Amino acid sequence: xxxxxxxxxxxxxxxxxxxxxxxxxxxxxxxxxxxxxxxxxxxxxxxxxxxxxxxxxxxxxxxxxxxxxxxxxxxxxxxxxxxxxxxxxxxxxxxxxxxxxxxxxxxxxxxxxxxxxxxxxxxxxxxxxxxxxxxxxxxxxxxxxxxxxxxxxxxxxxxxxxxxxxxxxxxxxxxxxxxxxxxxxxxxxxx
Numbered sequence: 570x571x572x573x574x575x576x577x578x579x580x581x582x583x584x585x586x587x588x589x590x591x592x593x594x595x596x597x598x599x600x601x602x603x604x605x606x607x608x609x610x611x612x613x614x615x616x617x618x619x620x621x622x623x624x625x626x627x628x629x630x631x632x633x634x635x636x637x638x639x640x641x642x643x644x645x646x647x648x649x650x651x652x653x654x655x656x657x658x659x660x661x662x663x664x665x666x667x668x669x670x671x672x673x674x675x676x677x678x679x680x681x682x683x684x685x686x687x688x689x690x691x692x693x694x695x696x697x698x699x700x701x702x703x704x705x706x707x708x709x710x711x712x713x714x715x716x717x718x719x720x721x722x723x724x725x726x727x728x729x730x731x732x733x734x735x736x737x738x739x740x741x742x743x744x745x746x747x748x749x750x751x752x753x754x755x756x757x758x759x760x
Contacts, residue, residue, distance in 0.1 A: 570598055572664075573608040578656065581645050586657040593661050593688050594668075600735050601672035609640040609660055618643055628710075635663045635670070654691055662689035677744055679705030679718040686719030687726065701759045706745070706752045724758055725749070 572594050574587065582590070594607070612618040619627045622636040630649075633642040640663040645656050654662075665685040669676055683705065686692050701720060708717040725734050729749065741747045748754055 570595075570604045571606040573606070574660070575608070575610055577611050577644070578609055578642060578660070581656045582660075586655075589657055590660050590664070594664050597665060597668045597688065600739070601668050603668045603672055605638045605671065607638045607640065607664065607667055609642060609664070611644050612641050613644060613647070615643065633659045633663050635667050638667055638671070640664060640667060654689070658689040658691055662686065662691060665689065673738065673744075675744075677706060679708055679714065679721060680738070680744060680750065682714055683718030683720075683722035686715055687722040691715070692719040692723050701755075704752060704755050704759060706755065721755065721758065 572591055574582075574590065579587065598604070610621075612621060615627055615629065615631065618631065618634060618641050619625065621639075621641050622634050624634070627634070631643075632648050633640065635641065640660065642656075642659060642663070662685040665688045666681060669681050669684055673680075701717065701724065703712070703717055705714075705717050705721045708714040722734075729737075734749075737747065737749055738744065741750060744750045745752055
């Protein structure tokens with residue numbers, strides 16, 4: 570498997586950040602038995618991003634997405650002035666989606682987003698306590714999907730350990746009814 574990061578994206582990354590992206594990519598690829606080549610490509614506009622991913626209309630807040638084995642990233646110079654996350658975090662987030670989308674059939678949205686947030690280290694701002702107020706299966710992009718999903722994964726990893734959770738995801742025949750990852754099980758995390 571090969572991870573290709575275009576030269577334009579590399580100009581926004583240090584050598585250490587590139588190594589961090591590659592390390593996470595290869596770790597998750599090995600876990601998921603994912604052997605496809607993946608490319609991180611840039612787009613000049615949100616319209617181009619939508620066109621390349623064959624999505625008719627993307628919300629204005631989108632700065633990256635994925636399709637198949639490609640990550641499409643809006644050029645960082647075109648990002649909104651207030652950037653919450655780094656180029657490194659966005660690349661890892663989207664690469665995680667590529668691997669999850671190819672490795673897990675019918676992956677619940679919260680699990681896909683939660684793993685992406687967890688591995689991209691986008692949860693540090695949302696981990697202010699050990700409680701959840703909504704089941705992640707009920708979360709939407711409009712009511713805090715990223716923070717709820719990221720926090721759920723963080724709580725599960727904290728309680729059971731990363732290796733256990735990853736093995737559970739991989740071995741579960743039905744995540745939605747799983748004793749740990751299922752809807753009813755996650756109600757126990759809600760305070």
